[in-house]
Amino acid sequence: MSKEQRQEQERAAMRNLILATAGELVAEHGIEKLSIRKIAERMDYSAGIIYHYFQGKEDIVEQLLQQGYQNIISGLTSPAQQPAKPLSADNNFRQALTQFIRMSIAQGPQYRNVMLNDSPAVLSHTGVLDEGASQKRNAIGLLCSHLRELGGTASRNETDVELTAQVIWSAAFGLIIRLSVEKNLPEEQREALINRHVEAMLVVAQN
Amino acid sequence: MSKEQRQEQERAAMRNLILATAGELVAEHGIEKLSIRKIAERMDYSAGIIYHYFQGKEDIVEQLLQQGYQNIISGLTSPAQQPAKPLSADNNFRQALTQFIRMSIAQGPQYRNVMLNDSPAVLSHTGVLDEGASQKRNAIGLLCSHLRELGGTASRNETDVELTAQVIWSAAFGLIIRLSVEKNLPEEQREALINRHVEAMLVVAQN
Amino acid sequence: MSKEQRQEQERAAMRNLILATAGELVAEHGIEKLSIRKIAERMDYSAGIIYHYFQGKEDIVEQLLQQGYQNIISGLTSPAQQPAKPLSADNNFRQALTQFIRMSIAQGPQYRNVMLNDSPAVLSHTGVLDEGASQKRNAIGLLCSHLRELGGTASRNETDVELTAQVIWSAAFGLIIRLSVEKNLPEEQREALINRHVEAMLVVAQN
Amino acid sequence: MSKEQRQEQERAAMRNLILATAGELVAEHGIEKLSIRKIAERMDYSAGIIYHYFQGKEDIVEQLLQQGYQNIISGLTSPAQQPAKPLSADNNFRQALTQFIRMSIAQGPQYRNVMLNDSPAVLSHTGVLDEGASQKRNAIGLLCSHLRELGGTASRNETDVELTAQVIWSAAFGLIIRLSVEKNLPEEQREALINRHVEAMLVVAQN
DNA sequence: TATGAATGAGCCTTCATTCAT
DNA sequence: CATGAATGAAGGCTCATTCAT
Numbered sequence: 048m049s050k051e052q053r054q055e056q057e058r059a060a061m062r063n064l065i066l067a068t069a070g071e072l073v074a075e076h077g078i079e080k081l082s083i084r085k086i087a088e089r090m091d092y093s094a095g096i097i098y099h100y101f102q103g104k105e106d107i108v109e110q111l112l113q114q115g116y117q118n119i120i121s122g123l124t125s126p127a128q129q130p131a132k133p134l135s136a137d138n139n140f141r142q143a144l145t146q147f148i149r150m151s152i153a154q155g156p157q158y159r160n161v162m163l164n165d166s167p168a169v170l171s172h173t174g175v176l177d178e179g180a181s182q183k184r185n186a187i188g189l190l191c192s193h194l195r196e197l198g199g200t201a202s203r204n205e206t207d208v209e210l211t212a213q214v215i216w217s218a219a220f221g222l223i224i225r226l227s228v229e230k231n232l233p234e235e236q237r238e239a240l241i242n243r244h245v246e247a248m249l250v251v252a253q254n
Numbered sequence: 255m256s257k258e259q260r261q262e263q264e265r266a267a268m269r270n271l272i273l274a275t276a277g278e279l280v281a282e283h284g285i286e287k288l289s290i291r292k293i294a295e296r297m298d299y300s301a302g303i304i305y306h307y308f309q310g311k312e313d314i315v316e317q318l319l320q321q322g323y324q325n326i327i328s329g330l331t332s333p334a335q336q337p338a339k340p341l342s343a344d345n346n347f348r349q350a351l352t353q354f355i356r357m358s359i360a361q362g363p364q365y366r367n368v369m370l371n372d373s374p375a376v377l378s379h380t381g382v383l384d385e386g387a388s389q390k391r392n393a394i395g396l397l398c399s400h401l402r403e404l405g406g407t408a409s410r411n412e413t414d415v416e417l418t419a420q421v422i423w424s425a426a427f428g429l430i431i432r433l434s435v436e437k438n439l440p441e442e443q444r445e446a447l448i449n450r451h452v453e454a455m456l457v458v459a460q461n
Numbered sequence: 462m463s464k465e466q467r468q469e470q471e472r473a474a475m476r477n478l479i480l481a482t483a484g485e486l487v488a489e490h491g492i493e494k495l496s497i498r499k500i501a502e503r504m505d506y507s508a509g510i511i512y513h514y515f516q517g518k519e520d521i522v523e524q525l526l527q528q529g530y531q532n533i534i535s536g537l538t539s540p541a542q543q544p545a546k547p548l549s550a551d552n553n554f555r556q557a558l559t560q561f562i563r564m565s566i567a568q569g570p571q572y573r574n575v576m577l578n579d580s581p582a583v584l585s586h587t588g589v590l591d592e593g594a595s596q597k598r599n600a601i602g603l604l605c606s607h608l609r610e611l612g613g614t615a616s617r618n619e620t621d622v623e624l625t626a627q628v629i630w631s632a633a634f635g636l637i638i639r640l641s642v643e644k645n646l647p648e649e650q651r652e653a654l655i656n657r658h659v660e661a662m663l664v665v666a667q668n
Numbered sequence: 669m670s671k672e673q674r675q676e677q678e679r680a681a682m683r684n685l686i687l688a689t690a691g692e693l694v695a696e697h698g699i700e701k702l703s704i705r706k707i708a709e710r711m712d713y714s715a716g717i718i719y720h721y722f723q724g725k726e727d728i729v730e731q732l733l734q735q736g737y738q739n740i741i742s743g744l745t746s747p748a749q750q751p752a753k754p755l756s757a758d759n760n761f762r763q764a765l766t767q768f769i770r771m772s773i774a775q776g777p778q779y780r781n782v783m784l785n786d787s788p789a790v791l792s793h794t795g796v797l798d799e800g801a802s803q804k805r806n807a808i809g810l811l812c813s814h815l816r817e818l819g820g821t822a823s824r825n826e827t828d829v830e831l832t833a834q835v836i837w838s839a840a841f842g843l844i845i846r847l848s849v850e851k852n853l854p855e856e857q858r859e860a861l862i863n864r865h866v867e868a869m870l871v872v873a874q875n
Numbered sequence: 876t877a878t879g880a881a882t883g884a885g886c887c888t889t890c891a892t893t894c895a896t
Numbered sequence: 897c898a899t900g901a902a903t904g905a906a907g908g909c910t911c912a913t914t915c916a917t
Contacts, residue, residue, distance in 0.1 A: 159370075162435070163370065163431070164435075165437060170435070170436060175432070176433070176436045176439055177443060178443055210446055210450040211450060211454065213447060213450075214425075214447065214450050214451045214454050215454075217425070217428040217429045217432045218421075218424070218425030218428050218429070218454075219428065220431070220432060221424040221425050221426065221429065221430075221432075222421070222425070222428065224370070224428065224431060225382070225383055225424045225427060225428075226383070228371075228377070229377060229382075229383045229384070230372060233384075236383065236384060239417055240383060240420060240421065240424075243414075243417040243418060243420075243421050244421045244424075244425075247422075247425075251454040251457055251458060254454075254457045
């Protein structure tokens with residue numbers, strides 16, 4: 048058993064090494080330029096060996112996207128779940144949204160790769176606009192909680208809350224993508240935009 | 255002259271056919287998979303002939319993007335410039351924003367190709383987040399006008415107005431992209447999201 | 462008749478234009494890079510028309526070489542045949558050889574193209590080393606005359622004179638080619654080499 | 669180790685096979701017509717494999733030239749350095765020059781490829797006409813030694829000796845190239861020309 | 876006479892993938 | 897487990913040549 052376990056572990060380690068290396072290359076040159084050979088070359092392995100650990104290039108790309116998705120998800124939810132010190136509802140919202148934006152930007156190019164991918168397989172993990180998303184997506188669910196906490200929600204039914212959360216989420220998404228596309232903006236302008244965005248969304252949330 | 259005209263026309267027709275075919279392929283498999291050979295194959299022509307009409311692949315891609323860009327631009331400005339009957343400021347804003355969203359969506363995949371392209375050449379036409387964008391981008395400039403009209407602007411300086419316009423623009427951008435990625439949403443949900451978005455942005459604009 | 466003549470003349474003019482243009486291109490980029498399209502482009506004609514005047518690329522190249530050969534030949538013989546003022550036999554030889562070298566260099570790249578071409582067709586015009594060349598090649602014949610004039614020939618039979626002429630000719634040829642290959646030599650060095658060469662060959666001729 | 673060695677050897681063998689095949693093709697159709705595909709085709713391999721052994725076409729051509737260059741160099745220097753039995757200065761010169769000519773001719777087409785190549789990279793190894801070449805080129809240096817030994821040098825300064833060596837070298841070069849271009853000369857004529865050339869150059873050297 | 880459309884072959888190169896070892 | 901040889905397809909591009917007009 049010990050032997051089998053070790054083998055299993057080594058296999059997993061190799062798979063991770065491959066994925067990590069692939070990730071680096073994607074980050075550097077974009078997913079379209081990714082090639083098995085380049086992965087192997089950077090790992091100082093031969094190209095053939097990769098086929099012992101993955102079925103082919105598609106397999107690797109798929110795993111990469113899923114992994115990317117998990118990073119994104121975990122990056123989003125964990126901090127929000129731990130508001131070290133409960134602040135006012137306003138500030139809770141501000142902090143959660145800001146963190147959402149900053150964490151997403153921090154993901155780098157992977158965020159774009161994942162969130163702009165429209166293959167059904169990926170979308171089943173990343174879709175947020177369908178009715179009922181608040182149940183399936185932590186991010187939307189969390190936003191709904193914030194909205195309820197902020198009170199302007201008295202007159203709203205559940206559907207309305209969810210729609211508002213989706214609108215806020217996609218607004219943030221737009222800013223994140225835009226900042227990633229217009230990648231040469233001065234730091235100050237980026238900050239100003241994020242701040243103005245958060246304030247604007249707070250107004251939406253309160254209304 | 256008639257002859258020359260006909261020739262010129264045929265030449266233009268061929269160029270358009272090539273661009274259209276390229277457009278199809280891009281819509282189907284993404285711009286990265288576009289290849290001269292595939293264009294020719296789908297047109298039932300030999301690959302070489304394409305070099306009679308374009309200088310190379312780059313040329314084609316560029317034309318494709320510019321064409322896309324021009325559609326987008328014209329889609330944006332013209333309707334807003336013709337508010338058939340001046341309505342209330344509120345409704346003006348609602349209508350302009352809704353049209354902006356719908357027109358962008360109507361562009362189809364080309365909108366994504368253009369607006370997510372981060373090459374400097376394209377960005378010089380599509381960038382909207384830098385300081386001073388209200389002077390260079392009709393869309394931002396128009397939004398600024400709307401914001402001033404809506405009054406909540408009393409306390410705002412010019413910079414603030416621009417920032418708000420940029421925040422609203424990128425929020426709409428996020429929704430548009432999201433709707434294009436999550437392309438299988440039910441019609442009703444799409445409508446609900448757009449409506450909720452417009453109302454939310456109105457609140458932002460008035461505030 | 463007048464009409465036919467005119468046509469014939471125009472046809473010849475066009476052929477010459479094509480050959481001249483091809484010659485330019487060869488001089489600029491080497492014969493290997495010559496292409497029908499580039500000829501046509503530089504002439505501001507379409508590529509197809511060239512096939513009205515020549516059978517194909519090979520045809521053009523062949524004509525070009527022959528023309529080049531004729532330039533070379535005419536360059537060589539005419540000045541030597543007109544020693545304006547008869548000098549001493551020594552100086553006659555010096556002048557003839559120097560002119561041979563300078564004229565050949567003046568031909569530019571065409572000299573190399575022609576004289577290094579080893580196709581039978583070209584060789585039948587440019588070969589100088591076979592027995593009896595003094596009868597068929599003006600250059601060798603002329604050198605033989607000079608050798609006889611210079612006297613050291615008393616002890617030589619005809620074959621020996623021809624061999625000596627061929628040795629001198631190929632020695633000059635070697636210098637010419639070398640100067641064309643080592644194209645960045647300082648002017649002074651070139652002159653020094655030519656002078657030393659001529660003096661050396663004079664010694665050979667006198668001996 | 670045995671295994672590694674074998675692999676290394678096989679790799680080298682393949683590289684040599686490629687270079688040899690390339691050499692054949694160059695000899696047959698000239699270096700300008702050389703193509704990766706043709707090399708592979710003649711080897712009964714696929715074109716791609718060649719990129720396992722060489723970085724690209726340029727790499728192959730370079731190796732080919734260097735190989736040719738080294739053959740030429742080694743052919744030149746070694747015999748001259750081993751005058752088995754010191755003969756008279758006259759005969760030393762005769763033997764050295766004859767060997768130089770015969771060895772160069774023995775190189776076959778490669779000699780032409782190398783010595784007529786005017787790219788700076790190659791010229792830096794093959795240039796012989798610049799001032800000071802006697803220090804950098806064994807062939808010229810050796811000729812200078814011979815010239816000094818032959819005595820006629822009393823009245824010559826160093827520059828003059830070098831120039832004479834260069835003139836003799838380029839004369840031999842001319843004969844070599846000419847014999848390679850006029851490749852169908854009868855054997856006897858070739859021999860007669862070489863002999864006459866050597867005698868003529870001896871006169872130059874002695875004078 | 877002259878054009879421009881069109882083709883098919885060829886070029887160099889990269890790549891995913893397979894396989895014997 | 898790991899390698900390196902090998903292939904076949906694909907990609908961008910240039911070219912000689914043909915042909916209808």
